[in-house]
Amino acid sequence: MSPLSTLAETLVGSEIVKLGNAINERKAKGEKIYNYTIGDFDPSIFPIPHVYEEEIIKAYKEHRTNYPPADGLLTLRNAVGDLFRRVEGIDYKSDEILIASGGRPLIYSLFKAIVDKGDKVIYTVPSWNNNHYVHMNDGQHCVVDVFPEHNFMPKASDIAPHIKGATLLCLCSPQNPTGTTLEKAELESICDMIIAENAGRKEGEKKLYMMFDQMYWTLTFGAVQHHNPVALRPEMKAYTIFVDGVSKSLAATGVRVGWSLGPAYVIAKMKALLSHIGAWSPMAEQYATAEFLKNQLALDEFTSAFKIKLEERLNYIYEAFTNLKEKGYPVDIITPQAAIYLTVKIDLKGYKFKGVELATQTDVSEYLLNEAHLAIVPFSCFGADKESSWYRMSIGTCKYEELDEMFAALEAAFAQLEPKN
Numbered sequence: 051m052s053p054l055s056t057l058a059e060t061l062v063g064s065e066i067v068k069l070g071n072a073i074n075e076r077k078a079k080g081e082k083i084y085n086y087t088i089g090d091f092d093p094s095i096f097p098i099p100h101v102y103e104e105e106i107i108k109a110y111k112e113h114r115t116n117y118p119p120a121d122g123l124l125t126l127r128n129a130v131g132d133l134f135r136r137v138e139g140i141d142y143k144s145d146e147i148l149i150a151s152g153g154r155p156l157i158y159s160l161f162k163a164i165v166d167k168g169d170k171v172i173y174t175v176p177s178w179n180n181n182h183y184v185h186m187n188d189g190q191h192c193v194v195d196v197f198p199e200h201n202f203m204p205k206a207s208d209i210a211p212h213i214k215g216a217t218l219l220c221l222c223s224p225q226n227p228t229g230t231t232l233e234k235a236e237l238e239s240i241c242d243m244i245i246a247e248n249a250g251r252k253e254g255e256k257k258l259y260m261m262f263d264q265m266y267w268t269l270t271f272g273a274v275q276h277h278n279p280v281a282l283r284p285e286m287k288a289y290t291i292f293v294d295g296v297s298k299s300l301a302a303t304g305v306r307v308g309w310s311l312g313p314a315y316v317i318a319k320m321k322a323l324l325s326h327i328g329a330w331s332p333m334a335e336q337y338a339t340a341e342f343l344k345n346q347l348a349l350d351e352f353t354s355a356f357k358i359k360l361e362e363r364l365n366y367i368y369e370a371f372t373n374l375k376e377k378g379y380p381v382d383i384i385t386p387q388a389a390i391y392l393t394v395k396i397d398l399k400g401y402k403f404k405g406v407e408l409a410t411q412t413d414v415s416e417y418l419l420n421e422a423h424l425a426i427v428p429f430s431c432f433g434a435d436k437e438s439s440w441y442r443m444s445i446g447t448c449k450y451e452e453l454d455e456m457f458a459a460l461e462a463a464f465a466q467l468e469p470k471n
Contacts, residue, residue: 057186064179073087087444088447089226114333122150122336126149126309136346149309152303157179160316172194175195177227218259219240245285264294266299267294267299371383380395399439421462423459
């Protein structure tokens, strides 16, 4: 076959989608698998809000099926602005808000609007898909490793050495894949660095922007609070582009409504890009989302009940892994803070099963799948070292009543192993 573009020949598809497809093929053959891989929801466990569903049906019955405006319905942009004013205390006008079919086209258009070939983009690992977006834009990868001692979240001191000359800093809080959040003091310090760096750049020189992905910001648990860079430092409004939407906050991954908020001139360029890509959110879903966001009571009631169901699963899994650790098994887990993820360590490399050594982390993942029927995502899928023993567990398809049997199967699989030499 003749070669295609350099991008096509070098691009790697989504590792998580590939893993999820392989799991679904095995399940289709009748295999029992506890699938905690993809960051999605089982609608039979976590349906979208009933009121929201009715609004979507109503919008289709009213034949809201034509092209939407390129930047999204004005009524939805206003509803998003009202939500941010009411809950986060920050003010965005309609021309500072852009609607698209979920977060991905917004991230794509944001990169295209800001990043030129060779521009330095700072991102942490593990993190979701930043490595691929930098590659698609021929950017310069500036990778910041983060560690379990700080819940796999960056400190300002981790980012500081790389700030000079950078074009974009990518942050996500609550974080995918870790389910952890940025501390207020660290986010404040990061914002202060960006403000100082931009103040020192010459007229006509590119500014340093921050992509702040807060797709999970409504899903925090216990005493954990979400912190917003523009609320903390109003000067950051000139340099921050938010990525947000209904995918995770309303368990509505397939509804495809996302939004960005940012400087009007950046939003306008992202809008122009989307006008060529056509990755608009469907008209009916936009009408429905606008109506639902205006219904504060229904929104608050859903969020409260949703979080209770998520938290009971997160806490169960955390306590079960803690119990396994106390029994001496080589596991660890980060205390859940937010989102739908747990960060777990399963360090079985070097152990043997029926005389055969688990020599690589891939061997470990295969062993967990084959013997415990447990499918989870290694941090290597999020840019970390391929031999990292840390994993993401997603609970969006987790049946609470199956957790006992899943952990029984996992412990039985551990018990079959011969210890390291």
